[in-house]
Every structure is written in structure tokens, then in C-alpha cells.
Amino acid sequence: MTPLDLPARVNADPVLRRWGRDLSADVLLEVGGQSWLLAIVKGVITQVRQGPFLMPRWDVALRADAEAWADYLRPEPPPGRHDLFALIRFGKLKLEGNPHPFMSHILWFKGALATLRGAAA
Amino acid sequence: MMEDIIGRYMRLELDGVPHRIYVEEAGQGIPLLCLHTAGSDTRQWRGLLNDPAVTRHFRCIAFDLPWHGKSSPPEGWWREEYKLTTAAYAGAVMGVSRALGLEKPLVMGCSIGGRIVLELAAAHGAELGGVIGLQSSAHVTPYYDVSWTHRADVHGGEACAGVVSGLMAPQSPEAERWETLWHYMQGGPGVFRGDLHFYKEEGDLRGRLASIDTAQCPVWLLTGEYDYSCTPEATMEVAAAVPGAKATIMEKLGHFPMSEHYARFAAALAPVLSEVRAARR
Incomplete structure (x- = not known):
């Protein structure tokens, strides 16, 4: 699974739709050298584009270390790699831009990105 | 089915200020006073207080700190900003213990509770039968801006739950994890942040560890490996500094062992409680 799968996973999840009902933001997700732009409108991921981007515009960016992100996506992730805040704590995930969309919707971001965990991860 | 836990309210003065404190207990025997984490309440101890293997030998008591759970803040709270301090926290624990007439209680606390038991052992060790620190650290370096847990434009309950959700082990049962988060969602405005004032700023106890005499007041430390707030390394630093x-x-297990997965925690706690009982025979 890749971030391109997020709309199918997230938009079909009624719990995430409820957590995200007030979330509208453009989010840049960067893992190592790869990047994706997520357009979110009221908790619905309306578009995902894969980089590279020449002049991306975003509200908040999440930039993850590739190796740590691979651990995060494991079905049973190891301590320190199992959660977005754990990655932040140990310097493996950087939050940039306006923190408000993320900090006001922490449970949505954690839940949405955790849907990428699975067999293909 | 009625549980064996009994809850009552206690009137007492803490630092000269009248308080109404919610206390619940179950069991008989050696007094075991339990301290909840920052921004939460006694419900975190529901597994322990409902465990006959423990309550058969221990009088398990938990209370909500002022401002938490069903313990109201003191009169005039609307005029002040809540900030927990080492002195106020230790005073509350010892005040409740003395008001209950506990003799040589064993004090078990988690997170901020795992921190304050170190101060209790240092300052009041002669009055205690020992301390059990869960997720104990002497200090924590901040890793996010705690002001996000208390803002008019962010739901405080959801932010507090979001901040702490990942501190639990992914293997912990879903129902117990979400029960733990519900308590966080119910905290009063700014209370979690006020507790973190002690946890991340004022309550650096590294200089107090040398005052702990484990011959007088034994110290046990139990820490879940998934905790990235109080890491296992932070606990081992405490252990190294306290002979x-x-x-x-x-x-x-993670940051809330007694609440996120009681059965697994109970297995780790059992040898400690056996040791306590053996020493008192």
C-alpha cells in the first residue's frame, strides 16, 4: 500500500470521517525522497498526487525518515516506531508549516496513516 | 453484577485549603495507595481494584487528585491557572494517606505518579512501606508544544487523547486502550497541561534521587517498553541513581500498563507484591 491508496481506505471509514469532519487542509507527506500531496476537505481525501513537485503548496508537511517509516508500517511496529508522536519524539518525523490542522486532528492523522499498515507494507 | 469497589468523598485541607476528594477502594490487608497519571483519574486502576488476587491481600485505595475525575478543584479555581508542583502533589498524597490513617502504605504511581513516588521515598520514606513507580523517570525532555492541549480553537479532550494515544503498546486490547483515552477526553480544561508543568518543567527530581534510602523505603520500578514519554532508558537512569x-x-506494554492491558501488567506486578508480603510476614 502507498499513500495513493489513502482515499479508498480513509474515505470508506466512518470513524475517520467523523474524527475528520472539520478537517480541511493540504498536507504534504514526504518519506525519504518520495512525496505526496493530499487534499483533504471535511475529512474526505479528495485528491492524492505523487511528487516530485516543482512548487508545492501545502498547509502542513510531515517529513519522515524512510527507514523509520518502513518500521512504522509493519503490522507489529517496534517501540519508538509505532506512532507518529513516537517518530516525532525520536526525530524521525518532522512537522512543518501550520501545526493547527494536525494538532486539532491528531486522532485522524494517526488513524488515517495507520490504514497504510498491511501485508504490502 | 456489582463490583467490589466502593467510592466515597473525603473532606480535608491540603496546604490549608479545604478540598473535597474522591476516594475509592477495594480489598483488605496491606494498604496500597494508587496514583493516576496526568490528566486522568482513578478509573485507570479499575483492573487492579477488581483483581481478587490482589485485593485478597492488599487494601487498594485510589483517589482523584484535586481538579481530576470527581475531585473538584478548590473554591476560587476560576481565578487561577492550574499548575501542579512537586510540593502540592506530595502534600496531596501524604495528606490523603494521613487522613485515611494508613500505616506504612505502599504507594504505587504511574507517569507523574511514578515521578512523585520518588519524591515521596526521598522526603517521607520513613512513613511508607515502599514505592512502586510505573513509567518512572526523574525528568522528561519536552518533545511537543503542550499548549496545544489547552486552546480555544482545539478540542482539549480530543487533543489530550491524541497526544497520549500512541504511548500505549499496539498489542494492548483495543477496548482497554480506548477506555484509557476516554478518561483523557474527560479532563477539565488545562488540567493535563497543568500536570505536565510538574512532569516536564518544575518536577525535575534528578537532584532528589540520592536522598532515597531503599533500606528504609524499598523502590520498585516497572516500565512498559512502548512508552516514548518515560522511556525504559529514563527508568534505568533512575534505577542506576538509586542503589x-x-x-x-x-x-x-506502554505508558498506562494498569489501564491499557491489566492482565499483562498484573503478571509483572505479582512478583513485586509477593516480595512485599514476604517482607511483612
Whole structure:
């Protein structure tokens, strides 16, 4: 699974739709050298584009270390790699831009990105 | 089915200020006073207080700190900003213990509770039968801006739950994890942040560890491996600085062992409680 799968996973999840009902933001997700732009409108991921981007515009960016992100996506992730805040704590995930969309919707971001965990991860 | 837990309210003065404190207990025997984490309440101890293997030998008591759970803040709270301090926290624990007439209680606290038991052991060790620190650290370096947990434009309950959700082990049962988060969602405005004032700023106890005499007041430390707030390394630093302290790192548990996965925590706690009982025979 890749971030391109997020709309199918997230938009079909009624719990995430409820957590995200007030979330509208453009989010840049960067893992190592790869990047994706997520357009979110009221908790619905309306578009995902894969980089590279020449002049991306975003509200908040999440930039993850590739190796740590691979651990995060494991079905049973190891301590320190199992959660977005754990990655932040140990310097493996950087939050940039306006923190408000993320900090006001922490449970949505954690839940949405955790849907990428699975067999293909 | 009625549980064996009994809850009552206690009127007492803490630092000269009248308080109404919610206390619940179950069991008989050696007094075991339990301290909840920052921004939460006694419900975190529901597994322990409902465990006959423990309550058969221990009088388990938990209370909500002022401002938490069903303990109201003191009169005039609307005029002040809540900030927990080492002195106020230790005073509350010892005040409740003395008001209950507990003799040589064993005090078990988690997170901020795991921190304050170190101060209790240092300052009041002669009055205690020992301390059990869960997720104990002497200090924590901030890793996010705690002001996000108390803002008019962010739901405080959801932010507090979001901040702490990942501190639990992914293997912990879903129902127990979400029960733990519900308590966080119910905290009063700014209370979690006020507790973190003690946890991340004022309550650096590194200089107090040398005052702990484990011959007088034994110290046990139990820490879940998935905790990235109080890391296993932070607990081992405490253990190294307190001669005689016994530390165990618990696999597949996180920051809220007693609440996120009681059965697994109970297995780690059992040898400690056996040791306590053997020493008192």
C-alpha cells in the first residue's frame, strides 16, 4: 500500500470521517525522497498526487525518515516506531508549516496513516 | 453484577485549603495507595481494584487528585491557572494517606505518579512501606508544544487523547486502550497541561534521587517498553541513581500498563507484591 491508496481506505471509514469532519487542509507527506500531496476537505481525501513537485503548496508537511517509516508500517511496529508522536519524539518525523490542522486532528492523522499498515507494507 | 469497589468523598485541607476528594477502594490487608497519571483519574486502576488476587491481600485505595475525575478543584479555581508542583502533589498524597490513617502504605504511581513516588521515598520514606513507580523517570525532555492541549480553537479532550494515544503498546486490547483515552477526553480544561508543568518543567527530581534510602523505603520500578514519554532508558537512569532500586522493563506494554492491558501488567506486578508480603510476614 502507498499513500495513493489513502482515499479508498480513509474515505470508506466512518470513524475517520467523523474524527475528520472539520478537517480541511493540504498536507504534504514526504518519506525519504518520495512525496505526496493530499487534499483533504471535511475529512474526505479528495485528491492524492505523487511528487516530485516543482512548487508545492501545502498547509502542513510531515517529513519522515524512510527507514523509520518502513518500521512504522509493519503490522507489529517496534517501540519508538509505532506512532507518529513516537517518530516525532525520536526525530524521525518532522512537522512543518501550520501545526493547527494536525494538532486539532491528531486522532485522524494517526488513524488515517495507520490504514497504510498491511501485508504490502 | 456489582463490583467490589466502593467510592466515597473525603473532606480535608491540603496546604490549608479545604478540598473535597474522591476516594475509592477495594480489598483488605496491606494498604496500597494508587496514583493516576496526568490528566486522568482513578478509573485507570479499575483492573487492579477488581483483581481478587490482589485485593485478597492488599487494601487498594485510589483517589482523584484535586481538579481530576470527581475531585473538584478548590473554591476560587476560576481565578487561577492550574499548575501542579512537586510540593502540592506530595502534600496531596501524604495528606490523603494521613487522613485515611494508613500505616506504612505502599504507594504505587504511574507517569507523574511514578515521578512523585520518588519524591515521596526521598522526603517521607520513613512513613511508607515502599514505592512502586510505573513509567518512572526523574525528568522528561519536552518533545511537543503542550499548549496545544489547552486552546480555544482545539478540542482539549480530543487533543489530550491524541497526544497520549500512541504511548500505549499496539498489542494492548483495543477496548482497554480506548477506555484509557476516554478518561483523557474527560479532563477539565488545562488540567493535563497543568500536570505536565510538574512532569516536564518544575518536577525535575534528578537532584532528589540520592536522598532515597531503599533500606528504609524499598523502590520498585516497572516500565512498559512502548512508552516514548518515560522511556525504559529514563527508568534505568533512575534505577542506576538509586542503589537498591529494582527495575523491570515490561514487554508489549506502554505508558498506562494498569489501564491499557491489566492482565499483562498484573503478571509483572505479582512478583513485586509477593516480595512485599514476604517482607511483612
